Amino acid sequence: MFNIATSFSMNSGSRLMRYALPLHPPYPPLTITLFLSSLSQSPSPRHVDEAVDSFTRMLTMRRTPSIIQFNKILGSLAKTNRFSTVFSLFQQLQTKGITPNLFTLSILMNCCCGMGLMTLAFSVFAKILRMDFQPDTVTLNTLLKGLCLSGNVHKALHFHDRVLAHGFQFNQVTYATLINGLCKTGHTSGAIQVLRKTPQYDIVPNVIMYNTIIDSLCKDTFVSHAFHLYSEMLSKGISPDVITYNTLIYGLCLVGQLKEAIDLLNHMMLKNITPNVHTYNTLIDGLCKEGNIKDAKSVLAIMTKDCVKPNVVTFNSLMDGYYLLNKLNKAKHVFNRMTQNGVVPDVRSYSIMINGFCKSKMVDDALNLFEEMRHKNMFPNTVTYSTLIDGLCKSRRISCALELLEKMQDSGQYADIFTYSSLLDGMFKNHEFDKALVLFNQMKERGINPDIYTYTILIDGLCKKWKTYRCKRDFSISSC
Numbered sequence: 001m002f003n004i005a006t007s008f009s010m011n012s013g014s015r016l017m018r019y020a021l022p023l024h025p026p027y028p029p030l031t032i033t034l035f036l037s038s039l040s041q042s043p044s045p046r047h048v049d050e051a052v053d054s055f056t057r058m059l060t061m062r063r064t065p066s067i068i069q070f071n072k073i074l075g076s077l078a079k080t081n082r083f084s085t086v087f088s089l090f091q092q093l094q095t096k097g098i099t100p101n102l103f104t105l106s107i108l109m110n111c112c113c114g115m116g117l118m119t120l121a122f123s124v125f126a127k128i129l130r131m132d133f134q135p136d137t138v139t140l141n142t143l144l145k146g147l148c149l150s151g152n153v154h155k156a157l158h159f160h161d162r163v164l165a166h167g168f169q170f171n172q173v174t175y176a177t178l179i180n181g182l183c184k185t186g187h188t189s190g191a192i193q194v195l196r197k198t199p200q201y202d203i204v205p206n207v208i209m210y211n212t213i214i215d216s217l218c219k220d221t222f223v224s225h226a227f228h229l230y231s232e233m234l235s236k237g238i239s240p241d242v243i244t245y246n247t248l249i250y251g252l253c254l255v256g257q258l259k260e261a262i263d264l265l266n267h268m269m270l271k272n273i274t275p276n277v278h279t280y281n282t283l284i285d286g287l288c289k290e291g292n293i294k295d296a297k298s299v300l301a302i303m304t305k306d307c308v309k310p311n312v313v314t315f316n317s318l319m320d321g322y323y324l325l326n327k328l329n330k331a332k333h334v335f336n337r338m339t340q341n342g343v344v345p346d347v348r349s350y351s352i353m354i355n356g357f358c359k360s361k362m363v364d365d366a367l368n369l370f371e372e373m374r375h376k377n378m379f380p381n382t383v384t385y386s387t388l389i390d391g392l393c394k395s396r397r398i399s400c401a402l403e404l405l406e407k408m409q410d411s412g413q414y415a416d417i418f419t420y421s422s423l424l425d426g427m428f429k430n431h432e433f434d435k436a437l438v439l440f441n442q443m444k445e446r447g448i449n450p451d452i453y454t455y456t457i458l459i460d461g462l463c464k465k466w467k468t469y470r471c472k473r474d475f476s477i478s479s480c
Contacts, residue, residue: 048077048080055074055092056092059092059096059098067101070104071103073089074089075103078107078110078111078114081114083111083114090108102133105128106128106138109121109125109128109143110142113143113146113149114149116146118146118147121142121146125139137169137171137174140163141170141173141177143159144156144181147181148181148184151185153181153182153185153190156177157178160174160178164201169201170201170203171203172204172209175198175201175205175209176208176209176212179209179213183213183215183216192213195209206238207239207244210229210230210238210240211241213226214251215247217229217251218254219251223251223252223254223257226248226251230244240271241273242268242274245265245275246276246278246279246282249264249265253282253285253286253287253289256290258286258292261286262283262299265299274306275306276308277314280302280303280310280314281313281317283296284296284317285313287299289321289324293318293321293322293325296318312343312344312348315337315338315345315349319335319349319356323359328362331352331356347373347378347379347380347381350380351381351383351384353369354366354388355387358390358391359391361394363388363391363397367388379411380408382408382413385404385408386418386419386422393422393427394426396429398432405419417448417451420443421454421457424440424454424457424458424461427461428460428464429461433464436461440458
């Protein structure tokens with residue numbers, strides 16, 4: 001997998017050690033100019049312009065400042081993800097013949113990793129080695145993180161093993177990075193194996209490692225396994241934090257164990273761990289999804305008492321809960337109360353309201369709310385459009401639904417299978433059989449594969465078309 005041997009030296013105590021690190025793949029020379037030509041330019045904010053101006057002025061000074069001053073600007077730009085700007089300024093450094101140091105190249109390498117350009121990242125690393133700099137744990141962790149972010153977790157593990165085999169010592173950040181990468185790619189069991197091996201590397205597992213795995217297990221609904229790790233944490237003297245409890249509460253809500261989730265909230269508070277807005281929102285959302293508005297409001301009361309301000313997520317969950325119970329007026333009250341409390345509704349807030357109006361056959365109210373969104377420069381998403389199109393189709397306003405479909409596509413939102421299924425159902429019920437078949441073919445041409453629900457609509461519609469044809473034929477014969 002890693003097939004080029006590159007030697008570099010490192011100080012380990014008083015000894016000078018030499019390692020042969022295989023890199024991946026055969027990396028070309030560092031060619032920033034070619035890379036810059038492939039970057040898309042975006043408008044720079046004022047502070048970026050000021051930073052670039054300062055950098056340029058420093059380059060033209062009679063006495064060139066230290067590379068440290070240039071690194072400060074490059075580092076600040078890298079932190080705000082202005083990767084193309086960093087590369088451009090680095091090129092100017094090279095043109096002026098100013099020699100970069102390890103920190104300069106580390107910033108450049110970090111930018112490559114942030115953009116998923118691992119070939120270029122390893123080219124920068126090779127330059128670090130050629131210049132006889134001593135890469136530290138931060139440098140190597142950057143490469144490991146880059147590999148993980150680009151989905152090459154197994155390459156990251158292999159790189160770790162090869163470096164470790166040559167005697168290099170990693171730190172907690174390294175293993176937290178590998179564990180996170182494995183969990184994000186669905187390899188939770190692999191993450192647990194890495195956790196188990198950390199003592200072999202003289203690394204003490206920390207709460208971040210455990211939280212990452214617990215989160216992955218909960219999302220996969222392996223809640224009992226998550227609690228096993230939680231118990232292991234406690235036995236090892238690793239104190240759970242608010243993230244640990246938030247994750248476990250989410251897992252319990254996901255599998256419908258709401259009582260246990262509330263008990264865990266109480267246990268958490270007894271441990272003097274203060275719940276945050278995410279803790280309360282998770283519980284409120286879970287209770288609302290179960291239709292248990294009464295307990296959700298009780299949690300909201302505790303939340304307010306503890307001086308944790310509800311946010312848009314809190315109100316959205318309550319609205320959703322009321323709509324599940326067909327309590328439209330209560331949901332409208334929550335929507336209005338949100339604004340009164342100084343919380344700005346988001347796209348999801350409007351989508352929930354539009355869905356509620358459509359379900360209650362109040363399509364005009366839904367359309368008014370949709371226009372209100374647009375006047376507030378809020379961009380509806382696919383869910384918003386599809387919900388409204390479905391409501392229009394169910395009220396037999398097919399032409400309006402088709403107009404909205406065009407607006408949807410013009411705004412850059414793509415119709416999905418739900419959108420097309422709603423339109424097909426509406427067209428067939430409105431006896432627009434030929435238009436429905438044309439739309440069905442358009443849907444397939446756009447790469448949207450029909451599901452069983454779509455085929456059911458199609459079969460039912462064609463059967464009705466045949467019945468309509470037979471009725472017309474029989475009527476014509478009888479009137480002759």
